[in-house]
Amino acid sequence: MVLVLENPVLVRIGQERMGEAFHNLSRHKTLGWVCFFVGGLWSAQNVWYSAL
Numbered sequence: 001m002v003l004v005l006e007n008p009v010l011v012r013i014g015q016e017r018m019g020e021a022f023h024n025l026s027r028h029k030t031l032g033w034v035c036f037f038v039g040g041l042w043s044a045q046n047v048w049y050s051a052l
Contacts (some may be wrong), residue, residue: 001032002032002036004025005025005026005029
């Protein structure tokens, strides 16, 4: 989601082809970033615990 919403080419294609559905997706951009970083921290924690 973050990849699509941050890439200008994909944003343009999404606006042209998806219309209102893409607008609904873009309203959740902040939530996408939060989930991206929380998931990254979760993955880093799993790597750290498995190394112990």
